[in-house]
Amino acid sequence: MGIYLSSPKTDKFSEDGENDKLRYGLSSMQGWRASMEDAHAAILNLDDNTSFLGVYDGHGGKVVSKFCAKYLHQQVLSNEAYAAGDVGTSLQRSFFRMDEMMQGQRGWRELAVLGDKINKFSGMIEGLIWSPRSGDSANKPDAWDFEEGPHSDFPGPNPGSTACVAVIRHKQLFVANAGDSRCVISRKGQAYNLSRDHKPELEAEKERILKAGGFIHAGRVNGSLNLARAIGDMEFKQNKNLPSERQMVTASPDINTVELCDDDDFLVLACDGIWDCMTSQQLVDFLHEQMNSETKLSVVCEKVLDRCLAPNTAGGEGCDNMTMILVQFKKPLQSTEPTPSATEPEPSHDEPSSSK
Numbered sequence: 001m002g003i004y005l006s007s008p009k010t011d012k013f014s015e016d017g018e019n020d021k022l023r024y025g026l027s028s029m030q031g032w033r034a035s036m037e038d039a040h041a042a043i044l045n046l047d048d049n050t051s052f053l054g055v056y057d058g059h060g061g062k063v064v065s066k067f068c069a070k071y072l073h074q075q076v077l078s079n080e081a082y083a084a085g086d087v088g089t090s091l092q093r094s095f096f097r098m099d100e101m102m103q104g105q106r107g108w109r110e111l112a113v114l115g116d117k118i119n120k121f122s123g124m125i126e127g128l129i130w131s132p133r134s135g136d137s138a139n140k141p142d143a144w145d146f147e148e149g150p151h152s153d154f155p156g157p158n159p160g161s162t163a164c165v166a167v168i169r170h171k172q173l174f175v176a177n178a179g180d181s182r183c184v185i186s187r188k189g190q191a192y193n194l195s196r197d198h199k200p201e202l203e204a205e206k207e208r209i210l211k212a213g214g215f216i217h218a219g220r221v222n223g224s225l226n227l228a229r230a231i232g233d234m235e236f237k238q239n240k241n242l243p244s245e246r247q248m249v250t251a252s253p254d255i256n257t258v259e260l261c262d263d264d265d266f267l268v269l270a271c272d273g274i275w276d277c278m279t280s281q282q283l284v285d286f287l288h289e290q291m292n293s294e295t296k297l298s299v300v301c302e303k304v305l306d307r308c309l310a311p312n313t314a315g316g317e318g319c320d321n322m323t324m325i326l327v328q329f330k331k332p333l334q335s336t337e338p339t340p341s342a343t344e345p346e347p348s349h350d351e352p353s354s355s356k
Contacts, residue, residue, distance in 0.1 A: 025297025054165035061159035064232035105149035160233030273320030
């Protein structure tokens with residue numbers, strides 16, 4: 001069967017939700033791929049003042065993306081930096097924490113469960129998108145104790161996942177990204193990229209890869225992975241003389257902080273299956289057009305997936321798994337606490353990139 005099916009799976013997992021500050025819709029589709037490796041999290045009430053949304057695009061398997069969808073937001077919430085009001089540091093630590101948690105006996109056990117044909121916890125059949133219920137984000141302490149067992153020396157999974165998440169707290173938007181999933185905001189109809197696609201040929205990424213003992217061939221790390229940053233992918237993180245942020249492939253996220261304003265129309269998080277087919281501005285324009293006649297945001301997302309789906313697998317573009325979250329801000333945006341310094345987003349000048 002290879003990496004592509006003989007005909008695409010066009011069934012979609014779609015969802016809508018809202019609170020007093022925002023509303024969201026999401027949709028995901030397996031498409032032409034032989035399996036579904038995307039996952040997501042949409043937690044409207046991470047706490048009383050905060051919403052968390054994330055897109056995770058797995059490669060080499062689905063277990064790491066599902067692991068991130070289940071645990072990353074919990075780690076953000078439980079980190080001591082978050083309690084101190086430092087959301088950015090909490091996000092950064094939580095990305096690295098995913099790699100740590102997936103090692104050892106308990107990491108092996110959790111990944112084994114998430115890799116089952118039928119998830120033992122949710123009953124979700126493989127091939128459908130997996131995401132935690134909002135209730136799973138309950139304020140649980142970090143009790144990730146070391147377990148003895150036959151896999152105590154498990155170094156972590158070779159499959160990996162991108163992670164692109166947005167945390168909305170009062171008028172502040174925090175975006176953390178590792179990989180080539182992307183977050184884009186529409187401000188007065190103009191697309192602004194709030195994340196950077198971490199490709200190996202970028203100068204800073206290339207320098208780190210080479211210093212860690214790797215090489216780049218055909219745009220891929222060691223001729224294999226076309227991402228310079230990801231969670232998991234432990235085979236690229238085995239240099240014992242280097243810290244996590246300096247490995248060939250690192251989970252270290254870029255953190256972008258933006259102050260939201262009344263000019264902001266909506267926020268989009270999507271995996272590269274979307275961006276392979278549309279630039280940031282093309283997607284923003286398409287969304288504005290669709291939202292003029294359709295109020296249900298998940299339906300708007302479904303229309304994007306249908307538009308991007310390729311008629312065949314000849315070209316490669318439009319053949320990937322696709323996941324998209326669309327977030328619309330309720331106005332006026334009101335703040336109840338002082339806002340830290342934030343950066344003004346820059347307009348996007350992106351072009352579609354090659355898929356993994």
